[in-house]
Structure formats: C-alpha cells, structure tokens
Amino acid sequence: MTQAEWQSTATPPVVHETPPERKWWEYFLFSTDHKVIGIQYLVTAFFFYLIGGTLATAIRTELATPASDLVAPDVYNGMLTLHGTIMIFLWIIPAGAGLANYMIPLMVGAKDMAFPKLNGVAFWMIVPAGLALVLSFFLEPPQAGWTSYPPLSLVSGKVGEGIWILGLLGLGTSSILGALNFLVTILRMRVPGMGINDMPLFCWSMLATSGLILIGTPVLAGALILLAFDLLAGTAFFNPTGGGDPIVYQHMFWFYSHPAVYIMILPLFGAISEILPVHSRKPLFGYRAIAYSSIAISFLGLIVWAHHMFTSGTPAWLRMFFMITTMVIAVPTGIKVFGWLGTIWGGKISLNSAMLFALGFISMFVIGGITGVMVASVPFDIHVHDTYFVVAHIHYVLFGGSVFGIYAAVYHWFPKMTGRMVNETWGIVHFVLTFIGMNLTFMPMHELGLLGMNRRVAMYDPKFADLNMICTVGSYILAVSTIPFLVNAVWSWLYGEKAGNNPWRGLTLEWMTTSPPPIENFEVTPVLVSGPYDYGMGDRNPEVDAEEQETNVESPPGFIPPEEARAGS
Numbered sequence: 158m159t160q161a162e163w164q165s166t167a168t169p170p171v172v173h174e175t176p177p178e179r180k181w182w183e184y185f186l187f188s189t190d191h192k193v194i195g196i197q198y199l200v201t202a203f204f205f206y207l208i209g210g211t212l213a214t215a216i217r218t219e220l221a222t223p224a225s226d227l228v229a230p231d232v233y234n235g236m237l238t239l240h241g242t243i244m245i246f247l248w249i250i251p252a253g254a255g256l257a258n259y260m261i262p263l264m265v266g267a268k269d270m271a272f273p274k275l276n277g278v279a280f281w282m283i284v285p286a287g288l289a290l291v292l293s294f295f296l297e298p299p300q301a302g303w304t305s306y307p308p309l310s311l312v313s314g315k316v317g318e319g320i321w322i323l324g325l326l327g328l329g330t331s332s333i334l335g336a337l338n339f340l341v342t343i344l345r346m347r348v349p350g351m352g353i354n355d356m357p358l359f360c361w362s363m364l365a366t367s368g369l370i371l372i373g374t375p376v377l378a379g380a381l382i383l384l385a386f387d388l389l390a391g392t393a394f395f396n397p398t399g400g401g402d403p404i405v406y407q408h409m410f411w412f413y414s415h416p417a418v419y420i421m422i423l424p425l426f427g428a429i430s431e432i433l434p435v436h437s438r439k440p441l442f443g444y445r446a447i448a449y450s451s452i453a454i455s456f457l458g459l460i461v462w463a464h465h466m467f468t469s470g471t472p473a474w475l476r477m478f479f480m481i482t483t484m485v486i487a488v489p490t491g492i493k494v495f496g497w498l499g500t501i502w503g504g505k506i507s508l509n510s511a512m513l514f515a516l517g518f519i520s521m522f523v524i525g526g527i528t529g530v531m532v533a534s535v536p537f538d539i540h541v542h543d544t545y546f547v548v549a550h551i552h553y554v555l556f557g558g559s560v561f562g563i564y565a566a567v568y569h570w571f572p573k574m575t576g577r578m579v580n581e582t583w584g585i586v587h588f589v590l591t592f593i594g595m596n597l598t599f600m601p602m603h604e605l606g607l608l609g610m611n612r613r614v615a616m617y618d619p620k621f622a623d624l625n626m627i628c629t630v631g632s633y634i635l636a637v638s639t640i641p642f643l644v645n646a647v648w649s650w651l652y653g654e655k656a657g658n659n660p661w662r663g664l665t666l667e668w669m670t671t672s673p674p675p676i677e678n679f680e681v682t683p684v685l686v687s688g689p690y691d692y693g694m695g696d697r698n699p700e701v702d703a704e705e706q707e708t709n710v711e712s713p714p715g716f717i718p719p720e721e722a723r724a725g726s
C-alpha cells in the first residue's frame with residue numbers, strides 16, 4: 158500500500174471484549190465455523206502423526222540391527238507403507254489445510270470460508286478415510302509402499318491394498334474440496350481495499366497450493382481408480398500380464414506426487430513468511446518476489462514429475478528436459494530463501510519457539526534442497542536411486558521443511574487460536590530435542606545411501622550397522638521430542654498465560670480481533686491501514702505503534718504523522 162493510500166484510511170477497529178470460550182466438546186461436533194474446523198484438522202493430523210511416528214520408531218527398531226528379527230516381513234512392509242502414507246496424506250497435508258482453514262478467512266478479513274458446509278464435509282471425509290488406512294494394516298498390511306507401484310501392488314493381496322486405495326481416494330476428495338474453498342475465499346472474500354498484492358503471503362502460498370491440488374489430485378484419483386479396477390475387476394490398465402503398462406501408472410502417480418511435495422511445503426513457506434517479519438520486527442524483504450515465486454514454483458512443479466522416473470526407461474533426451482526443469486525450481490526457491498534472510502538481516506530477532514522452528518526450517522530445508530538438486534542430476538540419481546540417500550533427502554525436505562514449518566506456525570498462531578501463550582521453556586526444549594533428533598536420524602542416511610544401502614529393506618549388510626544404530630538412536634530422541642510439545646500444547650491451552658489480542662504485535666488482520674476470535678471473526682469489518690509487513694513504518698495499529706515507538710526504527714523519510722495526515726484529508 159502506498160503512503161497516499163494509507164493516509165486516506167482510518168484506524169483499524171480493535172475489538173476488546175473476549176468472546177465466550179468454546180467448550181472442549183464442541184470440537185468433536187460437526188461445525189461450519191472455519192476456526193473449529195481448523196482446529197479439528199490440526200488435532201486430527203497430529204493424532205495421525207503420532208501413529209505415523211510410532212510406525213517410524215518401530216521401523217527404526219527393526220533397522221537397529223542388520224538382521225530382520227523384530228517383525229514378520231509382511232508386517233514390516235505394511236508399517237513402511239502406512240508410515241509414508243500417513244505422514245504425507247494424514248499429517249502434513251491436513252495440518253497445512255488446518256492452518257489455512259483457521260487463518261485464511263481471518264487474514265483476508267472474512268467472516269468465514271466461502272462454502273462453510275463444504276468445509277465441514279471436507280474435514281469429516283478425513284476421519285473415515287484415515288481409519289480405513291489404519292484398518293487396512295490390521296486386516297492385511299498393504300505391501301507396496303506409499304507409491305503402490307504395479308505390478309507389486311496387484312499381486313500382494315486384494316483386501317489391504319483395496320482398502321488402502323479407498324482411503325486414499327477419500328483423502329484426495331477431501332483435499333480437492335478444501336482447495337476449492339481456499340481458492341474462492343482468497344479470490345472473492347477479501348475486505349474492500351485489499352488488493353491481491355496487499356494479501357499476506359500465507360494467502361499467496363495457499364493460492365499456489367490450491368491450484369496444484371486442483372490440477373494434480375484428480376490425476377492421482379484417476380490412477381488409483383484404474384489401479385482398483387486392475388486389482389479387483391481383473392482389467393489390465395497397468396497389469397503387464399494382461400498387456401497393461403505399469404509405467405503409465407508411474408507417470409500418473411508422479412504427476413500428482415511430485416507437486417504433492419509443494420502441496421506440503423508451500424503453505425509452510427507462507428507461514429514462515431508471516432513469522433519472520435513479526436519476530437524480527439522488520440518489513441518483509443521482497444514481498445512481490447516471494448509472492449510470485451510461489452506461483453512460479455507451482456507452475457514448474459507441474460512439469461518435472463519424471464525426475465522420479467530417470468531409471469524407468471525414460472529416453473535420454475526426455476531425461477534432460479526433466480533434469481533441467483527440476484533444477485530451475487531452485488531459482489524461485491532461492492528467491493524465497495534470500496527474501497527470508499533479507500528479512501531477518503539486522504532485525505530485532507526474538508528467539509522464541511516460533512522463531513527457532515522457523516530458523517530450523519530454513520536451515521534444514523536448504524540441506525534438503527541441495528540434495529534435491531543433486532538427485533535431479535541424472536547421473537547422480539542413477540547412482541543413488543532407491544538408496545538411503547533418497548530417504549535422507551525426502552526427510553530433510555519433509556521433516557526439516559514441513560514438520561519444522563508446522564511447529565513454527567503452531568507456536569506462532571497458538572495465542573490467536575487458544576487465547577493463551579505457550580510455555581516458551583518447554584517450546585525451546587522441544588526445539589532442541591527435535592533439531593538434534595532430526596539430524597542424528599537423517600544425516601547418516603546420506604552416507605548410508607552413498608555406500609549403497611538400499612531403501613525399503615528390513616535386513617542389510619552388517620557393514621552398515623554402526624550408521625544405522627546412530628539413526629535409530631536419533632529416531633528415539635525424535636520420538637521423545639513430541640512429548641514436551643504435547644504436554645505444552647495441552648497444558649498451555651488449559652492454564653497458559655492469557656495472550657491478549659496481539660501478543661506478537663503483528664500487523665496482519667488476524668491480530669486485529671480477539672484471541673480466540675468471535676463467531677464471525679470481526680465485530681466490525683476491519684479496515685486496512687498499512688501493508689501486512691510495514692514494521693517501523695509509522696501509522697498502523699495504534700496498539701502496536703505505542704509499544705514499537707520505544708523500541709523501533711525511525712519513521713521513513715517523508716513520513717507524515719497519522720493524525721496530521723488524517724486531518725489534512
């Protein structure tokens with residue numbers, strides 16, 4: 158927003174009454190309030206994270222020693238399949254949707270999502286679909302991994318695989334409905350005066366994410382439906398014994414599942430862009446570059462899927478195309494990272510839990526990004542394909558990127574969602590354990606991969622034993638690290654210090670209402686008085702200004718005190 162524009166606008170209405178607190182059981186009911194649904198998503202996702210994490214710990218326990226001596230092979234395969242599936246489809250993606258559900262209407266100044274009932278339906282599809290996946294494990298553990306490639310997925314038992322497909326179709330449908338809702342809310346429900354280039358960056362990132370979901374997910378659904386026909390009705394779309402082509406499945410699967418990494422990480426890129434300026438008291442560096450890079454990442458993300466198929470007989474000339482386009486994604490991603498570093502550079506950084514996880518996010522994600530460029534290179538990928546190097550890479554991206562991002566966002570918005578502050582000491586304990594645990598678990602996997610240890614195995618050459626033991630110890634630290642978070646979240650929600658409306662002195666609209674916000678979010682439609690990240694720029698929320706005055710940067714040149722500006726207009 159230009160100076161001329163904010164001069165002509167009024168002070169934002171700050172609402173001071175606290176709304177009646179929601180009862181805990183209301184969160185178990187069907188609701189159309191985006192805030193209830195947002196919490197429902199987050200809590201459900203975290204519940205499944207604990208299941209996925211338990212499976213991870215069991216997998217690592219099996220891998221603590223070279224022999225396959227803990228569980229039966231089919232159980233091990235089932236654990237591996239469900240671990241991957243749950244972490245992606247029931248933890249990271251729904252957690253991102255939960256954050257978006259809670260924050261998007263608040264950030265654009267709307268009363269609710271565009272389609273509140275559809276929103277409830279989208280959430281409630283997740284519960285039976287998630288339980289179906291868990292059920293498949295107990296009936297007949299699906300064997301074919303989270304990618305479920307044919308022909309393996311067609312020969313290892315119909316029941317488990319069939320339920321697995323059904324569960325995933327439910328989750329995909331939910332995701333599509335949610336994306337539609339975000340898109341319409343962001344495009345149609347912004348308060349008057351909020352142009353698309355005034356939106357908070359979290360909204361931009363959800364715009365990009367929703368586009369990807371709407372383009373990619375139907376293709377995955379198509380692949381799964383055809384796979385189900387092959388499995389249950391004896392067709393041969395992908396079944397080579399009947400003349401089908403399993404490679405076509407890989408194309409369809411990765412056309413969704415590569416973009417899926419951006420579906421997971423873009424919302425958190427957005428969240429990080431919200432967190433950094435607030436906790437370093439500085440205007441965001443490069444708003445437009447960060448905003449448009451999300452769109453660029455989405456677009457490029459849609460044309461790189463066959464980098465997962467370098468070893469699937471893809472012709473050499475085509476591999477070049479996918480190698481180059483993949484590497485080009487490093488450019489918009491790098492733009493974001495530079496924008497973030499430029500934002501915190503010279504800022505007044507408060508190292509609270511949200512900020513620690515945000516900084517952890519950046520550093521871990523950069524490592525994952527670098528190994529990503531490495532595996533994008535065809536000769537290197539052929540060498541490390543299906544080794545632990547790839548496992549290390551996905552976990553730096555998905556754990557370092559997504560999980561750290563989710564934690565950062567939860568700590569940042571916890572006061573808004575619950576009306577209470579988290580306990581920072583426990584937040585820092587949580588961060589330190591997570592950071593050490595993650596690097597201990599996944600860093601040695603790079604080396605294991607380079608040495609040639611295959612992924613998806615229960616048994617391995619004894620020469621890999623030492624490094625595997627380090628990974629397993631790390632995974633136990635990670636498992637323990639969730640305890641301080643869980644205890645902190647529950648305890649602080651119940652007994653934490655009252656947060657007030659705007660404990661971080663943020664400038665985006667979600668901070669201009671009570672914590673937690675009342676039923677329709679704002680008692681008076683909020684009015685924009687500045688850009689979302691104009692820290693130290695003068696006229697904004699008077700509450701924020703008063704405190705900032707003592708601590709912060711002088712006014713920019715040409716600054717006119719707000720009272721005079723208004724008097725003159």
Ligand code: HEM
Nearest residue numbers: 213216217241244245302548555556560612613614632635
């Ligand atoms: C305590 C933390 C974790 C541990 C110890 C762990 C461990 C593992 C192991 C050993 C595998 C098997 C790799 C293979 O041979 O295929 C695996 C696979 C996988 N993990 Fe994790 N994991 C953890 C957390 C996560 C998280 C938080 C995510 C969420 C994004 C995740 C996503 C995946 C995926 C998608 C796969 C499938 C890889 C593949 O087979 O293609 N993991 N994990």
Ligand SMILES: [Cu+2]
Nearest residue numbers: 415462464465
């Ligand atoms: Cu990919």
